[in-house]
Amino acid sequence: MSALATGDGVTRASVAAEVGLTRATVSTLVDELLAAGLVEERGARRPGTVGRPGTALALADTGPAGVGAEIGVDHLAACVVDLTGAVRCRVEARAANRGRDAADVLAELAGLTAEAGRLAEAENLRPVGTTVAVPGLVGHDRGTVLRAPNLRWEDVPVAAALGRDTVVENEANLGALAELWLGGHPGLRDFVHVSAEIGIGAAVVVEGRLFRGARGFAGELGHVPVRPDGPLCSCGATGCLETYAGEEALLRAAGIGTGDGPGALHAAAAAGDPAALAALEEAGAALGIALSGAVNLLDPQAVVVGGPLADLAPWLLPGVRRELAERVTDRQWRPQDVVTSALGPDGVLRGAAYSAVRAVLDDPASWIASWTAKTDA
Amino acid sequence: MSALATGDGVTRASVAAEVGLTRATVSTLVDELLAAGLVEERGARRPGTVGRPGTALALADTGPAGVGAEIGVDHLAACVVDLTGAVRCRVEARAANRGRDAADVLAELAGLTAEAGRLAEAENLRPVGTTVAVPGLVGHDRGTVLRAPNLRWEDVPVAAALGRDTVVENEANLGALAELWLGGHPGLRDFVHVSAEIGIGAAVVVEGRLFRGARGFAGELGHVPVRPDGPLCSCGATGCLETYAGEEALLRAAGIGTGDGPGALHAAAAAGDPAALAALEEAGAALGIALSGAVNLLDPQAVVVGGPLADLAPWLLPGVRRELAERVTDRQWRPQDVVTSALGPDGVLRGAAYSAVRAVLDDPASWIASWTAKTDA
Numbered sequence: 001m002s003a004l005a006t007g008d009g010v011t012r013a014s015v016a017a018e019v020g021l022t023r024a025t026v027s028t029l030v031d032e033l034l035a036a037g038l039v040e041e042r043g044a045r046r047p048g049t050v051g052r053p054g055t056a057l058a059l060a061d062t063g064p065a066g067v068g069a070e071i072g073v074d075h076l077a078a079c080v081v082d083l084t085g086a087v088r089c090r091v092e093a094r095a096a097n098r099g100r101d102a103a104d105v106l107a108e109l110a111g112l113t114a115e116a117g118r119l120a121e122a123e124n125l126r127p128v129g130t131t132v133a134v135p136g137l138v139g140h141d142r143g144t145v146l147r148a149p150n151l152r153w154e155d156v157p158v159a160a161a162l163g164r165d166t167v168v169e170n171e172a173n174l175g176a177l178a179e180l181w182l183g184g185h186p187g188l189r190d191f192v193h194v195s196a197e198i199g200i201g202a203a204v205v206v207e208g209r210l211f212r213g214a215r216g217f218a219g220e221l222g223h224v225p226v227r228p229d230g231p232l233c234s235c236g237a238t239g240c241l242e243t244y245a246g247e248e249a250l251l252r253a254a255g256i257g258t259g260d261g262p263g264a265l266h267a268a269a270a271a272g273d274p275a276a277l278a279a280l281e282e283a284g285a286a287l288g289i290a291l292s293g294a295v296n297l298l299d300p301q302a303v304v305v306g307g308p309l310a311d312l313a314p315w316l317l318p319g320v321r322r323e324l325a326e327r328v329t330d331r332q333w334r335p336q337d338v339v340t341s342a343l344g345p346d347g348v349l350r351g352a353a354y355s356a357v358r359a360v361l362d363d364p365a366s367w368i369a370s371w372t373a374k375t376d377a
Numbered sequence: 378m379s380a381l382a383t384g385d386g387v388t389r390a391s392v393a394a395e396v397g398l399t400r401a402t403v404s405t406l407v408d409e410l411l412a413a414g415l416v417e418e419r420g421a422r423r424p425g426t427v428g429r430p431g432t433a434l435a436l437a438d439t440g441p442a443g444v445g446a447e448i449g450v451d452h453l454a455a456c457v458v459d460l461t462g463a464v465r466c467r468v469e470a471r472a473a474n475r476g477r478d479a480a481d482v483l484a485e486l487a488g489l490t491a492e493a494g495r496l497a498e499a500e501n502l503r504p505v506g507t508t509v510a511v512p513g514l515v516g517h518d519r520g521t522v523l524r525a526p527n528l529r530w531e532d533v534p535v536a537a538a539l540g541r542d543t544v545v546e547n548e549a550n551l552g553a554l555a556e557l558w559l560g561g562h563p564g565l566r567d568f569v570h571v572s573a574e575i576g577i578g579a580a581v582v583v584e585g586r587l588f589r590g591a592r593g594f595a596g597e598l599g600h601v602p603v604r605p606d607g608p609l610c611s612c613g614a615t616g617c618l619e620t621y622a623g624e625e626a627l628l629r630a631a632g633i634g635t636g637d638g639p640g641a642l643h644a645a646a647a648a649g650d651p652a653a654l655a656a657l658e659e660a661g662a663a664l665g666i667a668l669s670g671a672v673n674l675l676d677p678q679a680v681v682v683g684g685p686l687a688d689l690a691p692w693l694l695p696g697v698r699r700e701l702a703e704r705v706t707d708r709q710w711r712p713q714d715v716v717t718s719a720l721g722p723d724g725v726l727r728g729a730a731y732s733a734v735r736a737v738l739d740d741p742a743s744w745i746a747s748w749t750a751k752t753d754a
Contacts (some may be wrong), residue, residue, distance in 0.1 A: 213677065294670075
């Protein structure tokens with residue numbers, strides 16, 4: 001399937017050449033994918049190459065699709081992407097979820113995912129799985145939120161409330177996977193991805209795979225100490241990165257009410273407000289200090305700043321790059337190794353939806369078999 | 378070969394059962410290993426199990442052996458280990474290597490490795506490769522030291538000076554690999570290993586493999602910022618861990634001359650000297666702060682304190698554990714997840730020597746083929 005995901009003008013013959021199978025074998029496989037609705041024919045391949053013209057193939061924009069859902073501190077959202085990664089529908093609701101009863105949150109989210117599923121079916125898409133992005137630690141069962149301090153949740157069985165084929169994943173992990181899969185950096189396989197909503201979320205990708213650590217809790221950049229005697233953090237420690245560059249800390253330092261959100265901070269910075277600029281300067285430096293430690297330990301190809309932080313990049317990145325230039329031991333490190341994500345604030349949600357699709361793309365034969373079994377049953 | 382490395386009382390039949398091959402196939406393989414001198418027969422297996430008694434097999438304590446060499450700021454050393462990992466001979470020399478001409482250092486080291494090789498041959502060992510441990514960054518060729526600030530070296534072609542079959546490796550990496558291979562913690566496959574001579578050396582092992590990072594420079598714990606406005610570090614940045622817990626910083630804070638070394642610090646601490654105790658307390662806290670960041674990012678099973686630092690563990694570890702307890706986000710983290718290495722100050726040197734042996738154990742067939750070709754030539 002990956003040979004088909006690479007672009008336009010793919011034919012049976014070009015796939016056979018790429019994967020090293022005979023044309024006949026590839027044709028048989030493609031016929032199965034066509035029958036299952038995973039692949040579509042798009043007419044004759046565009047001219048310009050020699051030989052008998054083949055029929056162009058592409059991943060289907062109908063057929064299997066992935067549902068992504070997101071539980072934020074102040075919003076809920078759901079979307080559906082098709083096999084190509086394109087967002088086909090999206091629904092969202094503002095919601096004050098901090099400290100709200102988890103059952104209420106999950107009931108509202110179930111309503112949104114059901115609505116997204118109905119919209120998808122109206123476009124001839126078949127949702128094959130749901131991934132829920134949460135701002136917290138997820139258990140080994142990939143169904144339970146162990147702890148989400150900014151929601152005030154402990155041990156909430158999220159997947160059980162949303163039905164079968166639901167997987168729960170940390171939002172920072174999904175942001176990083178979205179960057180890996182959909183970010184448009186083909187050679188980028190080793191990076192630290194950092195984003196922020198209320199907390200600071202980060203995740204580490206190594207050799208094209210999410211780095212989870214021995215217990216599954218790797219990537220907690222938000223609680224790397226920046227100034228060990230600094231302010232008290234929600235985690236109970238002092239001077240964590242989150243106390244300098246988390247959204248609440250940033251808004252407070254800029255003199256903006258937490259109800260106004262990052263949009264107000266962006267506007268104030270764009271208008272040259274001195275308090276906003278000073279807050280962003282200090283947050284950028286703190287982010288750079290914490291990232292210096294991460295880069296010295298992990299030696300990634302790049303640091304990607306994504307999510308809502310990416311919008312603030314013009315003011316954050318100078319401080320980030322200055323600290324990294326001063327503190328990274330590897331002299332090959334360059335300021336341009338800090339990049340901003342092009343995915344925008346929906347990176348996490350798209351990553352959630354696409355992760356369900358990836359399971360089909362990575363192993364289409366298994367999916368075809370299970371789908372056939374379900375359809376026959 | 379790994380089935381043979383697991384312990385006493387291994388027989389052809391027990392290997393066959395463990396690896397899932399027939400007894401006849403295993404017998405043929407074992408005969409090849411016996412002929413090549415990699416394996417020895419040790420007489421009848423001890424009683425206590427049913428069935429026809431087999432002949433006990435073990436890795437040979439003659440045959441292929443690895444040479445390890447170490448370039449320290451104040452010493453040079455070489456040793457030889459056999460296939461079982463036992464040190465068979467060891468030579469060393471005190472030397473003031475900081476700023477000394479690299480050619481002189483390497484000539485003296487070549488003399489030591491040659492002497493170690495002669496001692497090994499007198500014991501019927503055949504050195505198959507040499508690994509040199511260096512306190513600095515090693516190039517992709519695994520032969521050149523790119524930069525070793527504490528030696529004042531830049532771009533020194535170490536392997537070329539020591540002859541073929543020589544590989545160069547960062548000392549911290551070898552300390553971690555020694556812990557993985559020889560440390561006596563069978564289930565430990567994800568850990569951060571930290572040691573110190575003049576600098577702070579650390580390395581990360583993930584899923585039983587050394588984690589090198591995208592450019593090969595991962596594990597630079599010594600330059601993780603502890604207090605960003607702290608003292609100037611040899612790397613040019615401020616407040617790195619090394620400025621608090623490196624050997625020079627520790628000795629200075631304890632009021633001990635750098636010529637006296639860690640032995641004097643150990644003696645002063647054991648005698649209850651207040652300056653020594655205060656210096657070790659502050660260094661332990663700094664180490665704990667930097668390790669908190671590392672644990673939050675990497676989520677390892679454990680932190681292993683090795684090398685000369687391990688001798689100071691009684692005074693360093695309380696501060697390390699206190700900071701980790703306060704700052705690690707993963708609530709499953711326990712104080713006893715910080716352990717000291719049992720390998721002692723020779724861990725790096727043994728790791729260097731054993732790394733040459735590992736290549737034979739990991740792929741004995743290739744080694745037998747190349748050895749036969751050399752012997753026939």
